[in-house]
Amino acid sequence: MKIVIIGAVAAGSKCAAKLKRDNPNFEIEIYTEDDHISYSACGMPYFIEGMVKYEDLIARTPEEFEKNGIKVFLKHKVTEIIRREKKIRVTNKDNHLVVKYDKLVIATGATPITPPIKNVKAKNVFSLRTLEDAKNIREIMLTSKTATIVGGGYIGIELMEAFVKNGLKVNLIEFSPQILPVFDFEIAELIKAHILKKEKENVNIITSDGVVEFVLENGIAKKILTQKGNELESDFVVICAGVRPNSELARASGLELGIKNTIKVNSLMQTSDSDIYAVGDCAEKTNVITQKPAWIPMGSTANKEGRTAALTLSGKKEPFEGILGSAVTRYFDFTVAMTGLTQKEAEKNCQNIITATVTKEDIVSFMPNAKSITVKIVACKDNGKILGAQAIGCGDAIQRINSIAALLQTKGTVFDLxxxxxxxxxxxxxxIDPLLSAAQIIFNKANK
Amino acid sequence: MKIVIIGAVAAGSKCAAKLKRDNPNFEIEIYTEDDHISYSACGMPYFIEGMVKYEDLIARTPEEFEKNGIKVFLKHKVTEIIRREKKIRVTNKDNHLVVKYDKLVIATGATPITPPIKNVKAKNVFSLRTLEDAKNIREIMLTSKTATIVGGGYIGIELMEAFVKNGLKVNLIEFSPQILPVFDFEIAELIKAHILKKEKENVNIITSDGVVEFVLENGIAKKILTQKGNELESDFVVICAGVRPNSELARASGLELGIKNTIKVNSLMQTSDSDIYAVGDCAEKTNVITQKPAWIPMGSTANKEGRTAALTLSGKKEPFEGILGSAVTRYFDFTVAMTGLTQKEAEKNCQNIITATVTKEDIVSFMPNAKSITVKIVACKDNGKILGAQAIGCGDAIQRINSIAALLQTKGTVFDLxxxxxxxxxxxxxxIDPLLSAAQIIFNKANK
Incomplete structure (x- = not known):
């Protein structure tokens, strides 16, 4: 059995490692156009910040894979999947190879979206996908005084922390009316208020506006012009305007695509071709709550999918049920976390929503290190099912979201909570935990 | 409607406050032999340590209750419940009262067990129930160099931290073969090893031994003699050998008792007399996992039960489903937490147990503040149901136990996890969260 894996950041490398461990006789080859495999993409903002060493981002080196009998081909770009012949075409510099497979695993990940901005290819405009990108951003940051971040999602917020910690002044421009657009508006506003209160001097957050042009000077973006006429200057720019799945190869080979151009897969990670699997950021997911297709790329999910594909390929069937949309990040000591559906998402799936928002200390208030958190819970009034939760604050928000994630996974109700x-x-x-306070409010509302 | 409440630390005070809020016209009277009501018993070790101010332990003063129209009778000992006349007898110094009730709520709590030790009433031997006890222990601690704690449960461990932080050397004597007897043995051994490693000089832990005598000198326990012939000395002693429910009044009035001499109640907190309720540490609980009677007194449970009784008395029916046995404490930065059944408890309820124990960092290992935790999960092999979890360590153990508690509440399986x-x-x-690593191990074991 020869298994060929395309791409190996999280899902591909997990799949390869587990496959080889469970099936020492399988022939496994990894092809990637990258210089590296098996690294922590999620750790890159902390490397840029200077908290984490470059070497530590690499979970396992190609040499370690080779030692386990997995062949790794770096800088080998797969250009075509020839399904009827069960072959792929690969290009390495000027060499062109054709590689046969028995089973193929597509783990091509996702690529940052490049918005339609004039002169977006300027030398000091970056995006963050590979370790090289991270190195380049860190390098320019170390000699800069100002930065502009285009996009106020998780990575934008994490980079803002990295830059502020390194003494830079930061512009953050977000197209939506709020930063962290996955959160409900009023929760995102609380986050923004916290950041601005803490960083009045260092941070300039602009929402409901988009960059239209970088004005060049010697190939360098000197000025940043926005739709609404804002004119900003900074030493460099990072674009974090979201990602899109790398499904080109799959699409061209006729594989069925899913939501947002992901590769359609079943719960065993099989695509529409039973010899081809897709895992990680390029693959479609199922939202466990709505049971609808979803796409929220996450390293933790990639890991589960890599494992599931390896199990299927080993002849075991252990379906992956899907995702809840759980996510967390922080701005310094301020945690922002969520799981399940926000109110705005929930309203698309249930006619009759109840919510409760509670702000209260995370531990008994007389303890000297008690800190405030705000918890919002969303439930369906018709059947009492919890649909999602958001928790933010300098206190322990994550343990509350972990509880709700578990309740969502098992279809728990407000009564359970x-x-x-x-x-x-x-x-x-x-x-009385903030979660229970919120549950009491919801319960009272539901019984009115 | 006149409601009389006996005792008001947590459950009684919660019940009174909620009753009055929801039913301003109800006549509510609280009788307690204590000097205080509505205080944080769980906070007392942190007051003794010096971290929390005395005043802060009091959640609400009697004056605040009175302002809300709730009459509070401190130092009023209830001596008898005369059910057929719906009256109680009350003694305040030399005054004897008879008080009528329409509904009675018994919230008499629990009392520390006094083991059969010779000279246990010595002046420097304490137990910890009331705020006065806490004050007295703090006072003697501040002028002492050595202390002995009899009993290595949660409170024993918390007091040990308090004393060590204040520069004392501490003996801890536990009758069981392990400290924290509610945990599985090998987990408790890890906790003990951590404490001894950190406190080689300050702490002397003796297990499988019991105190038989305090040798007096001027009414003061000078020497401590144990069953196994240990002879210890210390400036004072605190006995933390567990508690027993205060169910004497209920028993004498003919109310049905439950496990361990608790007062039997249904899920609406009603006793065998439909006009009498029991809440908090004196009341029996139901273990949600086994559906069997249980008794684990906790402030958080007391609060829920007080609320439930208030709702029932207000004509609403919102049953309290019971407890999971969740608990947490710490020794300095080392958390010990559990929920559900330990392996030894689970083996009584399921023939075919699987467990997994994982020691791993609590966050991505390249982050500078990553710290180790050990997680043990217990599941039933027959149906995959999770039965319980224990998590300990300097890392974030509590968020893992919170997730498992939520899964237990909804009868979640290892597959859900x-x-x-x-x-x-x-x-x-x-x-890959430590919980998921443990789930993978259990899943592999289950499918063998």
Whole structure:
């Protein structure tokens, strides 16, 4: 059995490693146009910040894979999948190869979207996908005083922290009316208010506006012009305007595509061709709550999908049920976390929504390190099912989202939450956890 | 409607406050032999330590209750419940009252067990129930160099931290073969090893041994003699050998008792007399996992039960489903947390147990503040149901227990856990959460 894997950041490398461990006799080859495999893309903002060493981002080197009997072909770009012959075409500099496969795993990931901005290819305009990108951004940051981030999603916020920590002044421009557009508006506003309060001097956040042009000087973006007539200057720019799945190869070979041009897969990670699998950021996901197709690329999901594909290829069937849309990041000590549906998403799936938002201390208020968090819970009034939660603040927001994620996975209700026996002690939670306070509010609203 | 409440630390005070809020016309009277009501018993170790101010332990003063129209009778000991006349007898110094009720709520709490030790009433031997006890222990601690704690449960560990932080050397004597007897043995051994490694000089832990005598000198326990012939000395002693429910009044009035002499209640907190309710540490609970009677007194549970009784008394029916046995404490920065059944408990309820224990970093290992935790998950092989989890370590153990508590509440399986979409980012969790690593091990074991 020869298994060929295209791409190996998270899903591909996990799939390869597990396959070889479970099936030492399988022949496994990885092809990637990158210089590296098996690295932490999510860790790159912390490398740029200077908190994490470059070498530490690499989970396993190609040599370690080779030692385990997995052949790794770096800088080998796959240009075509020839399904009827079960072959792929590969280009390495001027060499062209044709490689046969018994089973093919597509793990081509996602690529940053380049918005239609004039002179977007200017030398000091970056995006963040590869380790090389991270190195380049860190290099220019270290000699800069100002930066502009285009896009206020998770990576935009993480880079803003990195730059501010390194003493830069930062513009952040977000096209939506709010930063972190996946959150509900009023929650995102609380996050923005916190950042601006802390960083009045260092951060300039512009929402509902988009960059239209970089004005060049010697090939360098000198001025940044926006739709609304803002004119900004900064030493460099990073574009974090979202990503799109790398599904070109799959599409060209006639594989069925899914939502947002992802590669359609079943719960065993099989594409419409039973000899081809897709895993990670290029593959479609299922939202466990709505049971509808979804696409939220995450390293943790990529890992689960790589494992699932390896199990299927090993003859075991252990379906991957899908995602909840759980996510977390922080701005310094301020956590922003969510799971499931926001109110705006929930309203598309349930006629009758109830929500509760509670701001309260994360542990018993007399403890000296008690800090505030805001928790918003969204539920369906018709059946009491919890649909999602958002939690933000300098206190422990993540443990609350972890609880709700577990309730979502098992279709839990507000009544389950109301009864939930969370471990209690003054250094860990108040007697009535913020989640339970929110559940009480929802329960009262539901019974009106 | 006149409602009389006996005792008001957590459950009684919650019940009173909610009753009055929802029913301003109800006549509500609280009787307690204590000097205080509505205080944080769980916060007392942190007051003794010096981290929390005395005043802060009091959630609401009697004056605040009175202002809301709730009558509070401190130092009023209820001596008898006369059910057929719907009256109670009350003693305040030399005054004897008889008080009528329409509905009675028993919230008498629990009392520390006094083990059969010779001279246990010595002046420098304490137990910890009331705020006065806490004050007295703090006072003697401040002038002492050594202390002995009898009992290595949660409160024993918390007091040990308090004393060590204040520069004392501490003996801890536990009758069981392990400290924290509610945990599985090998987990408790890890906790003990951590404490001893950190506190070689300050802490002396003796297990499988019990105190038999305090040798007096001027009414003061000078020497501590144990069953196994250990002879210890210390400036004072605190006995934390567990608690028993205060169900004497209920028993004497003929109310049905439950497990461990608790007062039997249904899910609406009604006793065998439909006009009498019992809430908090004196009341029996139901274990949600086994559906069997249980008794684990907790402030968080007391709060829920107080609320439930108030709702029932207000004509609303919102049953309290019971407890999972979730608990947490810490020794300095080392968290010990659990939910559900330990392996030893699970083996009584399921023939075919699978467990997995994982030690791994709590966040991505390249992050500078990554810290180790050990997670043990217990599941039933027959149906895949998760039965319980224990998590300990200097890393974030609590968020993992919170997730498992939510899965237990909704009867989640190992397969649910394996699929669980926990929010992921390097500062919050590794790509594969310790919980998911444990789930993978269990899943592999189950499918063998």
């Amino acid at each position: 109301l009864n939930l026996d969370l471990p209690y002690a003054p250094p860990y939670s108040p007697t | 394996l699929n669980l979409d926990l929010p992921y980012a390097p500062p919050y969790s590794p790509t």
